[in-house]
Amino acid sequence: MITPIRWERHRLLLLDQTLLPVEERTREYTRWGDVADAIRTLVVRGAPAIGCAAAFASQIQHQRGLHVLGIVCQKYHHTHCSL
Numbered sequence: 001m002i003t004p005i006r007w008e009r010h011r012l013l014l015l016d017q018t019l020l021p022v023e024e025r026t027r028e029y030t031r032w033g034d035v036a037d038a039i040r041t042l043v044v045r046g047a048p049a050i051g052c053a054a055a056f057a058s059q060i061q062h063q064r065g066l067h068v069l070g071i072v073c074q075k076y077h078h079t080h081c082s083l
Contacts (some may be wrong), residue, residue: 005044005052010063012056014038017045032057 002024004015012029018041019025027043029035035057038044044053 014044016043032061
């Protein structure tokens, strides 16, 4: 079964949807800014998946002691966020 979003050992694993259907590759993210870029470049697609990826990005930063969900929403304001 394909799992597009996984959380393992304090890192986010995303199925790179830009490569589908030709290739199935999972990318690893440990920094919230990289997750934001994955959302912007459509590595992750669809509102539910984007919401989950943003929540995991927040968790990544929370582990480092910083809250950044608002920053992600401000940087990519075309994605609707209600805080």
